[in-house]
Amino acid sequence: MTDGFVKNFFETANELISMDSLTLAYDKGGDAAPAIDKINLNIYRGEFVCVMGPSGCGKSTLLNILAGFLSPTGGTVKLNQKEIKGIDAHRGVVFQHPPLYEWYSVRKNIAFGPMMQKVPKKKIAEEVETYLAKVGLTDFAEKKVYELSGGMKQRAAIASALINNPDILLMDEPFGALDALTREQMQDLIRKIWWNTGKTIFFITHDVDEALLLGTRILVMSRRPGKIIADFPAHFTKEFIEENSDDARYTEAFHQKRKYILGLINEQ
Structure with a gap:
């Protein structure tokens, strides 16, 4: 899924990460499906990318490859046009x-x-x-x-x-273990950090509301083998900051995007 906003943004933004047929199979010699399969994706500087999908779809596998913790068994992933090989300071990681x-x-x-x-x-x-x-x-x-x-x-x-x-901050369900009030406070903190620093963020979550209230771009993955089945922009986090209000979450647009994402995940 794409639209004019995505097209115009991609034409003007600087590419930070590029993935070409990115694949990882844990069982290299067996018949098991790969964790992720032939993912083609670009991430651009300044984006807040939220990644969703059913449990076991390969979200964390993808993040671990970007972090350099895992090496793909197929395809390539590059940061600033250089292939990622191992851990370095260019990528910061925050876990749950x-x-x-x-x-x-x-x-x-x-x-x-x-x-x-x-x-x-x-x-x-x-x-x-x-x-x-x-x-x-x-x-x-x-x-x-x-x-x-x-x-x-x-x-x-x-x-x-x-x-x-780091060039990019990789976050794997960082607020999943927190109580509701603390979680909202942490969401507000990371939103302000992103807004004030322009840092690129790759953020895994199981919470649809969290994705919509933080992300400028939403990725939805399929069940294993994980593939990107939806990729679309979100604007609610900018409204949240610019208007200093969470009214965006009560709009019809928010409700429709939420319903669309849940439908995609539940169909898997």
Whole structure:
């Protein structure tokens, strides 16, 4: 599914990631269907791409390939026209359960990436303060991770990923384990970070409302073998920010997009 908005945007935006017949089969010698099969997709700078689909459709597999955790068994994936091979700082990853060092303070967790890259200490200290402020953790900088709530841990994880200035932020159901109120607060946080930084975000979710309220582009995947069966723009997150209101979620347009996505997923 596409429309004029997508066409015009793609003609003017800079391509960041390109996937060409991207395939991954865990059972390379067997008869099992691949996890994802011949995905052709481009992601453009500044997009907030939300990915949905039934359980087991290959969403996380796709994200893990983009992160460099997995190597495809067929096709190619490129970042800035260079094939992705392994892990590097160009891609930041945030999981549902933050991989933070429990015995470190929030400050040390956020500083860890730049320290490993041998960034000068003075610059690290300045940037850590900047990202503590961005995610609202300035007053909790010296707290140990085990002392934090779930939402605070995710704030620290987001800051830890962003401080490395990745080209793209990959998020695998980052708010799925949070309570409803904290989840809304985290959605608002990541929306503002995206809006203020222009960072490209690839975001996996099972929540249709979350996808529509965050994404500028929605991808829906089929059951295994995972393929892209729908690809269309969404504008509700921009309305949310520009109008400083969540009224968009109560519109007929929102209801129709929600119904359309649920129909696609339930048909699988």
